[in-house]
Amino acid sequence: MLQSQLFTRTSKTAPKEEEAINAILLTRAGFVDKLMSGVYTFLPLGLRVIHRISQIIREEMNAVGGQEVSMPVLHPKKNWEQTDRWNSVDILFKFTSYYTKTDLVLGPTHEEVVTPLLKKFILSYKDLPRAVFQIQNKFRDELRAKSGLMRGREFLMKDMYSFHASEADLDEYYEKAKIAYETIFKRVGLGKQTVLTYASGGTFSKYSHEYQTIVETGEDNVFLCQKCNIAVNKEIIADQSTCPQCGNKDLKPVKAAEVGNIFKLGTKFSKPFEFQYKDQSGSLQDIWMGCYGIGISRLMGVVVEAFHDDKGMIWPESIAPYQIHLICLDDTSKTKSDILYQELQKNQIEVLYDDRMDKTPGEKLADADLIGIPYRVILSERTGDNIEIKKRSESDIKLISKKELFVQMGK
């Protein structure tokens, strides 16, 4: 991508109404734009991050047998009445069609859609287990959207739903999903600071599980077990003052941001939709369900909260918008920069090329720090036949040959 063609621009000043670091940096760098409270446009750079996170999640969901679908955002009132959630879910976006006077819901979650959907196809024990997932914008009518991407009214989420012949089968799958989630958080670069967290469980199991990323600016309070790598949410710590995993009493309070949440739904949703299957003897049995969510846009915000410095964002390589930020610092190096840009592209290395000739070196370097692409590559009069490379996360600057650059990039 030629930076001279990018329609967004960076800003030296933070938007005055924002306090959250993720909102400030993502806005300044041109990754997102706020349309209204809790509702954001993802601009070219930001959308690339969203796509990369989504792809990692997609791969791991596929790996545990998830089948991707895209369900409607618009739901009829009837389905929400059937589960008794039309009135009980307070953040439900409800509205009435101006013309047809139909009552509608903008989906905040999809149990009301996925359950009757799978009911049409799953008839026998031979059809089980199954899991479907989607990556889609969700709507929650939050009374207080806040903290940039952390709590939006429209946000991107991956939600998966699994269907099982028995509680035991659900339990088994649930453990597989946990491993998939760990892999996801590792792959997006949050492995070290993200912990499995015991949270309140609802009707069918003692606990649900959250994935909490420990960051100073998180809005949740969790208690970290000092022995095993898990935490307990504040909401259950009153009745659970010991680690539910190892019994340790040494729990340390920390701030964290929830990035994922998995639940054993049991038969809570299959019952109201009368979703059952025939077992080997031909008698009807309950379907057991699980659900597994990851807030993708929030995850992007959390990564910014976790990885930044006073100059800007520091993207993990796995989800960075580009791998290399190539900068041409002066007129005399334009030709060799253009050639390197072509060569990098030919080798499928994703590169943002700052080819702007009307900007000063200082401005280009400041922009590179703000945008936070993992490798900064500079060509100038000074670099001669070599290439200057610097990692955003480190301060060392190295002069290397073109060959070494390709090796470094895994080519």
Added chain:
RNA sequence: CGGGCUGUAGUGUAAUGGUAGCACGAGUCGUUUGGGACGAUUUAGUUCGAGUUCGAAUCUCGGCAGCCCGACCA
């Protein structure tokens, strides 16, 4: 939803109730080129409505919007 704060060019900020100014950005011309460079020049604004007043960005009331604290958060 309860409480608090705030709305001024594209952005960030000034202006005792008395001429709306500055910086950045953007446009033009020229000089520059390793950490947001310099000169000249141009551009553009008081959230909306009502009230008080000779006169309102400023005071009062209301709307709308944003942020923060709390509540809420399958």
